[in-house]
Amino acid sequence: MEERFLYHIWDEGHLTPDLRCISRKDLRVVYQGQFNTGRGPDFKNAIIELAGEQLRGDIEIHLKTTDWQAHNHHEDVYYNKVILHVVLKHNSPYELTILEDGSAVEILELEHQLSEDIMKLNQNLEIPATAAVYCDLLSAVDKDRLQAILHSAGIRRFEGKIKRFNTALSLSSFEQIFYEGIFEALGYSKNKLNTMQIAQSLPLAVLKEYRAEGMSAEELCAIYLNASGLLHKESAILRTEQREQILAAWEKQPFTATRLNIDWQLFRIRPQNHPIKRLLYIAPFIHKTLEEGLMQYFLRRVEGKEDLYKAFAAIWQEQSYLGEKFKLGKSLQNNIYLNIFLPVLCLWQRKVSGDTAQVMEAYRQFPGLQANYITRFMQRYLNSSQIKPVNSKAIFQQGLLDIYHRWCSWHLCEECKQHNKGV
Incomplete structure (x- = not known):
């Protein structure tokens, strides 16, 4: 079995219901986390329940327990937020894995705790050396059948986002999960976990306290850029006078000296998409919403409006700051609307009013986004x-993404066909 297949097992929850760690402690997976394509642990922001205690952090997955040392994770600070070490086979004399900071985490051995269906699949699994050019599910089907398959998969992906936000809500608030979602979108694929880390480390509840004590929008911008380390990463994005103004605001503000350990991926990023530019836009925007509350700020502007997207797009006005105008590009607005705002709004409505017809219809009818490599x-x-x-429709594109991440990336063609044959 390859390690990447273990990622699929963890991501899809192909595990027995009564999990037990090497230490014999009971374990329940509340949320498997987000697959990490960058540096660090395999899954970020997972939530587990260990012997009745709920923990939130990262998951690292290996074929063998000793791979932790073999990969030098025990010397890497990027793995200090790991809350569970998942292995196929435990081959260490120790019951716990030691992190770089000296703390210890539980080990979950999967070998005898896999679900029956995945055990059968693994016995016959053969991963082809090259990608197929024909798909039994999608190729040579008529238009109506194809759209039915993709519509179903698109709804499944949307519900998955709602489930993720609902799980995060158990440890947070609507405001905070929306805030984290916006920041995640600001980073695109390369830096989404990095920008989300800023929102998690500088939560809205803390920023509200700072604002009550007199924090200005300029000071919030300085906090974001300095705490993230971005101000010292790039020299070409900001003019000298802009950099000096931000540094002066950072040194003057009395609120925080937070410094985050973030590994920014900045190679070949267009200037307009650079995280610095995104934070220069979002800082005054977030500051503006602090008194009313981020969620309420959006709700007040979209509730009762016939066209949800039009009302949403009108919120993102151009910002003038540091002698420059900043705006959020339409593709990023669309990304936030489709992948963050609509799922959070749907979750809100399910818990408050129970009426989700408008938001579900908005999702079904939203035009297609710009194509990506998947x-x-x-x-x-x-x-x-x-x-x-x-x-022509985002829901069909989202359906393709769901099928790819759930089955294609793992070459699970038979499982995919079986799952979708009734659609």
């Missing part, structure tokens, strides 16, 4: 006449 990859399995209709 949707382009998946389009190879469609005939040429189907590509345009699939790209």
Whole structure:
């Protein structure tokens, strides 16, 4: 079994219901976390319940327990937020894994705790050396069948986002999960966990206290840029006078000296997409919402409006700051709307009013987003006449993403066919 297949097992929860760690402590997975494509542990922001205690942090997965030392994680500060070491086979004399900071975490051995279906699948699993050019699910089906499959998968992906936010809500608030979601979107794929770390380390509840004590928008911007380390990473993004103004605001503000250990991925990032530019826009915006509350700020502007997207887009006004104008590009606005705002709003409505018809219809009808490398990859399995209709609606694109992440990336063709045959 390859390590990447273990990622799939963890991500999809193919485990027995009564999990037990090497130490014999009972374990329950509340939320498996987000798969990490950058440096650090395999899954970020997971939530587990260990012997009745709820923990939130990262998950590292290996074939063998001793891979922890073999990969030098015991000397790497980026693994100090790991709360569980998941292994296929435990081959160490110790019951716990030691982190760089000296703390110890539990070990979960999967070998005898896999669900029956995944055990059978693994016995016959053969991963092809090259990607197939034909898909039994998507190729050579008519338009109605294809759209039914993608609609179902798109709804499943949307519900997965709602489930993720609902799990985070158990340890947080609507305001904070929305705030973290916005910051996650600001980082795109390369830096999404980095920008989200800023929101987690500088939560809204703390920022509200700072604002009550007199924190200005300029000081909040200085806090974001200095705490994240970004101000000292790039020299070409800011003019000298802008940098000096931000540094002066940082040194003057009395609120925090927080410094985060973030590994920014800045290679080949366009200037307009640089995290510094994003934070220069978002800082005054967040500051403006602190008194009313971020969630209420949005709700007041969209509730009762017939066109949810139009009301949402009107919120993101151009900001003038440091002698420069900043704005959020339309593709980023669309990303926040589709992947963050609508799932959070749907969760809010389910808990408050129970009426989610408008938000679900808004999701179903939203136009397609700009194609990414995954949707382009998946389009190879469609005939040429189907590509345009699939790209016409975001829900179909989201369906392609769901199928890719759930099955294609693991080459689980048979499992995919079985799961979707009733659609």
